[in-house]
Amino acid sequence: MSRILLTSLFLSMLYFSSEAQNTFNKQYYFDGIAAIGNGVHVTDSCYYISGLVVDTIADGVYDGLMFGKLDLEGNLQEYSLHLDSLSDYENWNTPLLFNDNAFTSVGFGKDSFTYLYWLRLDNNGEKIDEKKYRSPFSPDDWFIHPYGVEYSSLDKRYYIVSDVGYYLPSGVLNGEFSVLCLDSMGNKLWDETYGNSWMDTPLSLISLSDSTIVIGTSLSNYNLTFLNKIYQTQLVAIDTSGQVQWTWTSTSQIQQGANDILIEEDGDLIVASAGGFLEYVNAATRIMLWDRGLIFKLNENRETEWECEFTEPGATFENRLTKIIKAADNSGYIAAGQMRVWLNEDDASLLGWLVKVSPEGDSLWSRRLFYYEQPDSIEYEHHIHDLQATPDGGYFMSGYTLDRAAGATPPRQRAWFIKVDSEGCLIPGCGLVDTESPNEEGPALLIYPNPADQYLNIYLGDNSGQEWTFLVLDGVGRQLGRYEAPLGQTTYMVPVGNYPAGGYYLQVVDELGKRLKTYSWVKG
Known part of the structure; x- marks a missing residue:
């Protein structure tokens, strides 16, 4: 590149008041093969996190529960893994409850059968107690997958809703949902199963009152037809003994569910x-x-x-x-x-x-x-x-x-x-960026933070439908990275952690390949 056109950014685009709200974008894999984040618990001094980590034990690969803590800047302070070579811990899509001065995580695993687990952890991630429960269709169960858990502080009970299923005599899979009720020590009080020949998939669970629990589901006949498919939102309210109080079903037949x-x-x-x-x-x-x-x-x-x-x-x-x-x-x-x-x-x-x-x-x-x-x-x-x-x-x-x-x-x-x-x-300030068609210098955008450490975040405000490209250049104009930006009103997070400290540039290129505005930024 023979020439770089430097354009100064407004001070408000690069630096923000110390009173501005802290923001961050962090990724961790906890020394595993793969990892996901699930339920969180926010406090005024840290963020507690939970998730799933895939790792190796002995001669196998297993899914384990992750529990950790981030500081208010998103830095990982500590974490613990619960891995077992005899069974898995998978807590997909389930919340992290904090009740009675400890944390509760629910999920599913599999040894000789699929089971639901209930796990109590202290603030350091140490296991306090654990229990496992079979599907209501065990031992002929096909799966059990918890989607939600609520704790009633009034009667000291847990309510856990799970996706369960079995095959009908015709060979068609029938998905239903079950609610498992536990006492405060994890002992089973009752469980009930709900549904019909359609797929009743539980997606959410809330306490409507001290005596009513509402399960949000997706109700669909896609297991029965390839053509005239119906998808509806359904709410099912039960009392503390599991008896149905009322149901509500959307009139729309093209709705994803609750x-x-x-x-x-x-x-x-x-x-x-x-x-x-x-x-x-x-x-x-x-x-x-x-x-x-x-x-x-x-x-x-x-x-x-x-x-x-x-x-x-x-x-x-x-x-x-x-x-x-x-x-x-x-x-x-x-x-x-x-x-x-x-x-x-x-x-x-x-x-x-x-x-x-x-x-x-x-x-x-x-x-x-x-x-x-x-x-x-x-x-x-x-x-x-x-x-x-x-x-x-x-x-x-x-x-x-x-x-x-x-x-x-x-x-x-x-x-x-x-x-x-x-x-x-x-x-900060992304909502104020111009979304109108770009001028001859290119689209309006923000970069943050500057100086950057692990990531350079770029907000592209343009909503014209044009496709853009970001070029990361070193101090003398050599290209280090090329990143497509096909969507406006989007924040793009570009990793820069491996770059040496110093001055760099970000240049915008239009869909015809014309190089436009150049922004300076610093790697700290």
Whole structure:
């Protein structure tokens, strides 16, 4: 490169007040082969985390439970692994409860049979107690997979909802859900199974009151037909003995289910879901494509008061809002999940996703997160499994990233922990960036932090549909990395931890290959 055009960034784009909310993007694999983040617990001094780590023991590879602690900057302080060569510990999509001065994790494993486990841990991750429970269809069970757990401080009981299933005489898989009730010591009090010949998949669980538990499910006939498929959201309320009190089923037949439920003080329910459409495959087959996020509100009479759809620019599918919480300042609701977007004719990536809806059901903002592990690759998946508000008004999320590209640096799958500010921004001020068509210098963007340590975060505000490329250059203009940026209103996280300390440049290139604006940044 013969010439570099240097452009000064406004001071507010590079440096922020010490009073600004802390943000971070961290990935850990805990010395394993692969790792994911699941349930979290936020305090005013640290973040407790849980997840799943795949590692080797003796001559085999096993799934183990991870429990750890991050400081408020996202740095890993300590962690412990619970690995067993005789069985697995898998806690996919389950929360981390803190009750009675200890933590509770639930999940599933397998030895000679599939089982559900209940595990109590102290603040250092040391095991206090553990119990295992068979599927209600044992010993002929096909699977049991817990999706939610609630603890009632009034009657000192745990309620755990699980996906269970078996094959009908016709050979068709029948998915039902079970609720297991335990006392405070993990002793089984009762379990009940619910469902019919359709697939009743449990997705969430909340306490509606001291005497009512609500299970959110997806109700579908996809196990019975390839053509006229129906997908509905279903809520099932039970009392503390497991008896059904009421059910509610969506009138829409293209709804993903109750991925998460939030209850308001007045009894109203806020549900995170998704909408979609049936796509033609051939004369005998249709598939469901989830092309929009969906949040809706039910009043205390279970009447729909409002619905809010999030439709994103570009062709999207496999969208899913997995968690929903109340905004830290009571200004609405925050939901997190992921969406799959076609980036070109051949490649699609699953992006991290964070949205906000007002108390009246209006869409306020939508943020997308795209992590890069290596240059010239866009074959990534970003999953968000848990979301909690933080004391400073921001939000903490956990999940994982997966690099599917050939030649990816192991481990390909890493636990992912993200802290954003009250506006859902990893880069403070992202909501103020111009989203209009770019000028001759290129699109509006922010880079942060500067100086950077492990990651250089880049927020691209352009919403014109153009595709951009970021070039990372050293101090004399030599190209060190090339990163495609096909989506606007997205934060791109570029790893720079292996670069020596010093001055670097980030240059924007348009889809015709023209080099535009150049930004200076420092590796600390």
